[in-house]
Amino acid sequence: MGLIEVKGIRVYAYHGCLTEEGRIGGHYQVDVAVEGDLARAERTDKLGDTIDYGRVTAIVVEQMAVRSHLIEHVAARILEALRAEWPHGFAWTVRLVKEHPPIAGAVDGVVYTVKG
Secondary structure, rough: EEEEEEEEEEEEOOOOOHHHHHHOEEEEEEEEEEEEEEEHHHHOOOOOOOOOOHHHHHHHHHHOOOOOOHHHHHHHHHHHHHHOOOOOOEEEEEEEEEEEEEEEEOEEEEEEEEEE
16 A cells, blocks of 8 residues: 655635635645555556646645535545546545635634545
8 A cells, every 4th residue: 555645735726605705715725635656657657647746735625616605515626636647556545735824813724525
């Protein structure tokens, strides 16, 4: 079993329940982890035998470009897209951070994590 982690995918996006969030946008960070049998890639040294983390990043960026009200919805969409690209034998974790959300008080970020 192997573990690949793509950490700190930074995206500017327009998610949130407030109308202003859809206009102004905000900073987000996404971490993706995938665990599974990567022994073939260990032997062959071929990109086609592993999870292409460039493609992982592209999927995150694509999904973050689609506006949602809730970060839970965005994270679930990212997970679904990853599982569609690599449908067999992998356990995924998507961690989405909304940095400095527009709420009362000083908050560094709000985090939602989904696994599947």
